[in-house]
Amino acid sequence: xxxxxxxxxxxxxxSSRNVGGRPRRSSRATxxxxxxxxxxxxxxAATTIDQIAQRAGVGRNTFFSYFGAKSDLLxxxxxxxxxxxxxxxxxxPADLPPTAALAAALHELASRHPHSALPIxxxxxxxxxxxxxxxxxGLPRFLAVRSAIAExxxxxxxxxxxxxxxxxxxxxxxxxxxTGAGDWALAGSERGPLADAVDxxxxxxxxxxxSLLNAR
Amino acid sequence: xxxxxxxxxxxxxxSSRNVGGRPRRSSRATxxxxxxxxxxxxxxAATTIDQIAQRAGVGRNTFFSYFGAKSDLLxxxxxxxxxxxxxxxxxxPADLPPTAALAAALHELASRHPHSALPIxxxxxxxxxxxxxxxxxGLPRFLAVRSAIAExxxxxxxxxxxxxxxxxxxxxxxxxxxTGAGDWALAGSERGPLADAVDxxxxxxxxxxxSLLNAR
DNA sequence: CCGGTTTCGATACCGGGTCCGAAAACCTCC
DNA sequence: GGAGGTTTTCGGACCCGGTATCGAAACCGG
Numbered sequence: 114x115x116x117x118x119x120x121x122x123x124x125x126x127x128s129s130r131n132v133g134g135r136p137r138r139s140s141r142a143t144x145x146x147x148x149x150x151x152x153x154x155x156x157x158a159a160t161t162i163d164q165i166a167q168r169a170g171v172g173r174n175t176f177f178s179y180f181g182a183k184s185d186l187l188x189x190x191x192x193x194x195x196x197x198x199x200x201x202x203x204x205x206p207a208d209l210p211p212t213a214a215l216a217a218a219l220h221e222l223a224s225r226h227p228h229s230a231l232p233i234x235x236x237x238x239x240x241x242x243x244x245x246x247x248x249x250x251g252l253p254r255f256l257a258v259r260s261a262i263a264e265x266x267x268x269x270x271x272x273x274x275x276x277x278x279x280x281x282x283x284x285x286x287x288x289x290x291x292t293g294a295g296d297w298a299l300a301g302s303e304r305g306p307l308a309d310a311v312d313x314x315x316x317x318x319x320x321x322x323x324s325l326l327n328a329r
Numbered sequence: 330x331x332x333x334x335x336x337x338x339x340x341x342x343x344s345s346r347n348v349g350g351r352p353r354r355s356s357r358a359t360x361x362x363x364x365x366x367x368x369x370x371x372x373x374a375a376t377t378i379d380q381i382a383q384r385a386g387v388g389r390n391t392f393f394s395y396f397g398a399k400s401d402l403l404x405x406x407x408x409x410x411x412x413x414x415x416x417x418x419x420x421x422p423a424d425l426p427p428t429a430a431l432a433a434a435l436h437e438l439a440s441r442h443p444h445s446a447l448p449i450x451x452x453x454x455x456x457x458x459x460x461x462x463x464x465x466x467g468l469p470r471f472l473a474v475r476s477a478i479a480e481x482x483x484x485x486x487x488x489x490x491x492x493x494x495x496x497x498x499x500x501x502x503x504x505x506x507x508t509g510a511g512d513w514a515l516a517g518s519e520r521g522p523l524a525d526a527v528d529x530x531x532x533x534x535x536x537x538x539x540s541l542l543n544a545r
Numbered sequence: 546c547c548g549g550t551t552t553c554g555a556t557a558c559c560g561g562g563t564c565c566g567a568a569a570a571c572c573t574c575c
Numbered sequence: 576g577g578a579g580g581t582t583t584t585c586g587g588a589c590c591c592g593g594t595a596t597c598g599a600a601a602c603c604g605g
Contacts, residue, residue: 133572134582161560172585174563183561248472249465256464277512281505281530288504289497296493314497321537349603350551377591388554390594399592 141179143169148186152233157187157243184250187243190230195254198222202265210327211269212319215262219290219315223308235298251291259287270326282322289314357395359385364402368449373403373459400466403459406446411470414438418481426543427485428535431478435506435531439524451514467507475503486542498538505530 147168151160162183166173180186198218205218233239234247260274263283267274274280293314297307304310363384367376378399382389396402414434421434449455450463476490479499483490490496509530513523520526 132581133570134580135570135572135584137583140584162562163560174585175583177562178583181562245469249468252465252468253461277509277526277529278533280512281508282533284504284508284530285501285534288500292497292500293493296496310493313493314500317494317498317537317541318501318534319537321533321535325533348550349601350549351553351601351603353552356553378593379591382554390554391552393593394552397593 138171138175140169140171140175144171144176144179145186145189149189149233152186157233157239157246182250184246187232187234187247187250188254190232192254194222194226194230195258197225198258198261201225202261205265210323211266212323212326214269215265215286216312216315216319218265220308220312223294223311224306226307228307231298235295255287255291258290259283262286266326270328272326278322278325282318282326285318285322286315289318354387354391356385356387356391360387360392360395361402361405365405365449368402373449373455373462398466400462403448403450403463403466404470406448408470410438410442410446411474413441414474414477417441418477421481426539427482428539428542430485431481431502432528432531432535434481436524436528439510439527440522442523444523447514451511471503471507474506475499478502482542486544488542494538494541498534498542501534501538502531505534 144165148160148165151164151168162176163173165186166176169176185192201218201222202215205214207214209217232247234243260283263274263279266272266279266282267276270279272279290311293311294307296314297304297310300310360381364376364381367380367384378392379389382392385392401408417434417438418431421430423430425433448463450459476499479490479495482488482495482498483492486495488495506527509527510523512530513520513526516526
């Protein structure tokens, strides 16, 4: 057990095949496809993991070696963008005050998100229970974003990530982003750019914390 | 099925016994006590619902007729205060601008919370997984608070609850409150008043939205 | 005493998630 | 070309939370 076994997605990097061992079947994409098909056919709740694994032609356990939980499948469309956040934060302009730099990074990230990538759970044909599960599975992601933002703010404001102000700001900003993105996703087909929705939601929060975090 | 069966806590009001029928055993408090004991003895994760029901001297199904889920037990110390929020919002001074009135209501609510009422999941002896489950179970509560605040803000600002600004504000404020309360609960025994922690976290967010929501 | 009503509880079922052990498929080194 | 070593896969079993069903228990009014 060389790796501490990350709880969320124990899936190892497909590229990190160093030495010998049984070759990893390209099951991940197959599983995603099978799941997406089944969700479209019969909905999320009615689809069992056995069915997904069976259609993908793998065993049930293999599923859990690629995904930590069934609900991870609900986030397939959003996770890639979320994973870009740390890099985007690191690349944020250093000459701007913290809150402005954060706004720029979030705007940039949102504008990179594929316009048509919407989680299945937000489709009209999914039940309320599925939306609930989607949100519950979103919690660890929320916490990850919040942590990343807190560290960023601590770094650039000269405070610590444990500072109540930093923590409150990170939480409020993350919630605003999530709300903006959620509204955008739920809007009809005539929705504008995601970045605009995020900006609109986040700007007031950043404004409220500006005087505290842009001190120096 | 006269009642739409609220998913969260289907427990009927203990006072609404109108007509005949088998008398409701006073199992709720007994179940809470049994659960608290077992959690202290062996932790949350290691305690099964069968054990709780058995110690309380009731059947397993009876548990689910009083609690919607095992994780509801983690919120026994916080739920009573949360349930007071709507009343507190309704009683908020009408002569203040929306954000100030909201601040007052939240402060008042926090100051009413018993100083020693802390969710078990936040004790040092509970595992990370339990804290995770606590947070996941907190999500519906978060959404309820967010909705209540959104309605309040919509009401007093002349906007609608569907307004993206109102939604973002409600989400950000709720997240700030939750963070403040969480930090307070996790602070050592030398923690100050909850209301102070909440005020500190919420004030900047309210400030950021003030110019938008206090228009008229 | 007799329906009517409500709660209780036993049983069964479902499905997500974990664990274990063995077989399969590759590697490298001898 | 084997002989280890390593990693993945897979079957099977298990645990537990949550739901549904159905009959029995405990009260009411008449």
